[in-house]
Amino acid sequence: MNRLITFEGVDGCGKSTQLKLAAAWLEARGEKVVCTFEPGDTALGKEIRRLLLAGEFVPVAESELLLFLADRAQHVREVIQPALESGAWVLCDRYSDSTLAYQLAARKLGDGATNLKEMLNFAECGVSPALTLWFDLPVAIAAERMKKRAEAGEKPTRLDDEAISFHERVAAAFAAQFDADEGRIVRIDASRDIKGVKEQVELLLQRRFS
Numbered sequence: 664m665n666r667l668i669t670f671e672g673v674d675g676c677g678k679s680t681q682l683k684l685a686a687a688w689l690e691a692r693g694e695k696v697v698c699t700f701e702p703g704d705t706a707l708g709k710e711i712r713r714l715l716l717a718g719e720f721v722p723v724a725e726s727e728l729l730l731f732l733a734d735r736a737q738h739v740r741e742v743i744q745p746a747l748e749s750g751a752w753v754l755c756d757r758y759s760d761s762t763l764a765y766q767l768a769a770r771k772l773g774d775g776a777t778n779l780k781e782m783l784n785f786a787e788c789g790v791s792p793a794l795t796l797w798f799d800l801p802v803a804i805a806a807e808r809m810k811k812r813a814e815a816g817e818k819p820t821r822l823d824d825e826a827i828s829f830h831e832r833v834a835a836a837f838a839a840q841f842d843a844d845e846g847r848i849v850r851i852d853a854s855r856d857i858k859g860v861k862e863q864v865e866l867l868l869q870r871r872f873s
Contacts, residue, residue, distance in 0.1 A: 665793040666872075667747060669758040672798035673834050674823050675805030675812075676853045677860060681798065682754050684861050685868065689752055697746040700756035702734040705741045716820040724770040728779070731762050732786040739788040747790070759783045760795055760840055760848070765822065768836030769829050794871060796864060797841055798853035802830045 668685075670678040679700075686696045703712030711734040714720060715727065722730060735758070746753045762783055767773030773780070806827065813819055841848045851863050 665747065665791075666752040667743060667755065667790060667792045667794075668752065668868075669755045669760065669792040669795045670798070671757065671760045671764075671795055671837060671848075672853060673800060673802060673805045673830055673837070675808040676798035676800040677808075677857070678796070678798045678853075679756050680857060681796075681851075681860055681864055682756050684857075685864050686752075686754055688861075688865055689754075689868070695749070695751040697742070697751045697753045698756075699738070699742050699746075699753065701738055701758060701761070702731060705734075705737050707737045708734045711737075716822060718821040718824075721821070724766065724772055727770065728762070728766040728772055731766060732782060735759070735762075735786040736788055739786075739790050743790055744788070755792075758792060758795075759787060760797075760837065763840060764833045764836035768839075769825075769832040792847060795844075795848045796851050796867070797837055797848050798851050798860070799837070799841075800853040802827060802834050804854060805830070 670682045672678045682698060686698050689696045701708075702715055703709050711730050715722070715730050715734075743753055743755065763773070763780075767779055809819065809823060841850055849867055851860060851867075853860055855863070
C-alpha cells in the first residue's frame with residue numbers, strides 16, 4: 664500500500680510543523696512512520712542542498728531544476744522506496760509539486776515545455792504520492808511568519824529571500840495544481856492556529872486511510 668504523503672505550500676505555511684505533529688499522531692496509533700524532506704535528506708542530498716540554498720553559488724534556473732531532480736532521484740532510491748517497502752508511512756516535506764511551483768512556474772521554465780514534466784516523473788523513479796496536503800496561506804501572512812523566524816535567529820535560504828512576486832507565483836502555481844488534481848491534492852486552511860490546522864490534518868488522514 665502506497666503511504667507516501669507529501670506536505671506542500673509556500674515558505675512559512677507551517678507544513679514542517681504539521682508534518683511532525685502528524686507523525687506523532689500516527690505513531691500514537693501504533694503506525695511505523697518515516698519523516699523525510701527535500702532537498703537534502705541523503706548524504707549526496709546534503710551537498711546538493713548546500714549548493715542550492717546557501718547562496719555561495721547561484722545556479723541559473725535550468726541548473727537549479729536539475730539539481731532538485733538529482734536530489735529527488737537519490738532521495739527516492741535511498742529513503743522513500745525502502746521505507747514504503749518496509750510498510751512504513753512516509754511523510755515528506757516537499758516533493759514534485761514544489762518543483763512544479765518553484766522551478767517550472769515561478770522560474771518560468773515550464774511554459775510550453777511538457778518534456779520538463781516528464782523529467783519530474785523520471786526523477787520520482789515510479790513513486791508518486793498517495794496524498795498531498797497543500798497548506799494554503801496568503802503570501803503576505805507567510806512573509807510575516809518568515810520575518811518573525813528571521814528575527815528569532817533562523818537564517819533564511821536563498822529561495823526564502825526571493826521577491827514577493829516570486830512567492831506569489833509559487834502560491835498561484837500550488838492553487839492551479841490543486842484545481843488540476845483535486846483527488847490527490849487536498850487543501851488545508853493554513854491560516855488557522857497550529858491546533859486548528861492539526862485537527863484538519865488528522866480528520867483528513869482518518870477519512871482517507873481508516
